[in-house]
Amino acid sequence: MRTALISGAGVAGPTLAYWLARAGWRPTVVERAGGLRSSGNPVDVRGAALPVVERMGVVDALRAAATHTTGLRIVDSAGRPGRPLSMPTRRSPAGTAEIEVPRADLARILCGAARDDAEFVYDDTVTRLDQDPGGVDVTFAVGPARRFDLVVGADGLHSTVRRLTFGPERDVARHLGFYVATTPLGEPPEHPRHVLLHNTPGRLVAVHPVRGEAGVAFIFRHPAVTGFDHTDTDQHRRILTGAYAGERGWRVPELLDRARQSTDLYFDAVTRVQLPSWSVGRVVLLGDAAASVSLFGDGSSLAIAGARTLAAALAEGEPGPALRRYEAAHRRHTDARGRSAGLVATVLVPKSRPGIAVRNTLARLLPTG
Template identity: 35%
Template sequence: MRTLIVGAGVAGPALAYWLRRAGHEVTLVERAPRLRTGGYLIDFWGAGFEVADRMGIAPRLLEEGYVLSGAHDVDDRGRVRARVDQARLAESVGGRYVSIVRSDLARALCDCLDAGVEMIMGDTVAALTDRGDHVDVEFERSEPRRFDLVFGADGLHSRVRELAFGPQERFEQELGIAVAAFDVDAYRPRDEHTVVMHAAVGSQSARVALRDDVTLFLLTFRHDGALPDDPEAQRKLVRTAMADAGGETPKILEHLPRARTLYLDRASQIRMPHWSRGRIALLGDAAACPSLLAGQGAALAIAEAYVLAVELVRSGGDHRIAFGEYERLMMPMVLAKQNGARGLATAFAPLTRGKLRLRNALFRMMGIRFVANLVMGRSLRDPIEVPDWPGA
């Protein structure tokens, strides 16, 4: 079938790969003029890692990503008050766990697409009309076209979701936290293979050393409502929100003006009763963004793409059956991840001094090996068996 996928982040290229393997004609359109760079470091494991392995890119992800030895939680003077042994947790899943910059994961997925995937950069959809036997698509720049199926993989602020299901505010649940990520060269101090975190009332800062003397910072802070689009206004908001964070944060903020990239967005979830309507379906953050707090959005997106493609093959191309099975298999796991993330707001931006003390106590408990194994061991194993590719 002629299929259109909107969004060349993580879910879109993964779906394009498997639809091409099933023999479909695939067009992949991306609003940005080129593949995005920067972003934050994500932990990648579970069903998504299994799918990446079947795509043949797991060795590349392990090479380009980072196997971190641990995470240190520090006080205002920089003294370590809690340690989490991440290396041991990775060992518990046979090394099928890596931390990688989100844009590097997206590029690896795009690089494994064959020449049969049509890529359109710098464009997106402007109108969708489901005719029953096809979908008429109007683009912002390209000529109108007709497709058999349309997939929205265009993230939290999905244009496909807006056109096919309604405005974002109908499905978005804000968590009251904003996320800022940026990276700079030659920052000191530099702790190799370690995430260094510091929390205050209403915020948390974290840094991790990357290759080529680059340091990545992830700042989370309490914030409600819209965020500015202007880069200077964004930097001002971050400085204001983190002004009283203490510890190393003032020094980190001094380096914000020379950041190579800056990512700023709300920590929100998308919750929908269904991910499909007619010949249009959603996946990844467009369908069910779990938020950065869940820590597994990219892996879930890749698993969703694979299951969606498998069900289209199993159904003989009957999208009604395929979409129904896709939702039945994936929705319970995604919902569980979303529910778990809502309870983690205290870890990323404690609302009160009492909750800050609670957060610090929990991190100290995570430094106890059997507690860490008990808590993390469950989350590192997704409650789904990745299905075999039909006919394999």
């Protein structure tokens, strides 16, 4: 039985473990964190991901964990929400409608689906990879070294496997001119079925209903910060405070203060990862590690679909040709999402007041809901 090490127990990793086990592989998933997170931003499961979760038998669990969001409202500086706007719902060929679910719940459900057929190792990470034509010798920070037939980096935008195999992140990641911060508010949403959006030039504040609790997101245009560290929460608070200094509309000062005091603050640059190839020998990348367009790129759905494509390719033969087939098939989808990122950014975070006015006018063409 062939063995695979999958770095990352988020969305792509457990999905791949599930499908590799059914293709006759023995997967091991290693995760840096001590366990699954209890919070997370809502993400969409849609498009090519829907048939995958249908075949995994987890649609009912995803529905049970889903948010109750049906649309959005644009809020002015005085706090007056506009009419509710509904977004078009897409369905799979089998009729399953797209699902919005907190990312932590999505990861939990996918890990649960794979748990009986895969080994999960938490609170550890890869520190060294040495490969030869027959396999990969892996050194871990905590556990003993082991050998695998294949290593998969499904460890996100700041992938350790990618750094060890392909070189520093700065060589493959491009800042797209935005930063994003999110945190749970610990209170019920004012509008349980609608995302509230408030814009000023180059800035967005959004309050999103999850399940009985609201979360807030700050998305803002900002050049790349010299010396930015995605693990430095104090630095993140300083950047966020400076970006929204002087904002007085709606609930922005209050929400900003909540974010600064939060112990569960997510903050990162919106980044596009671009690589000439997703594999070197018996090491391959998956999900955001391979082709991130974080925030604007349907990352979770692409990760699920990509995991299924990779597993199907590996089920057909030797890793070398299989990895090339996987990349050729899946890169078409990630490249298309990358090209649309600029348009999505323009709609979400217009640069100017005229741009906001045009966006709001176009939004009125959406159906109410």
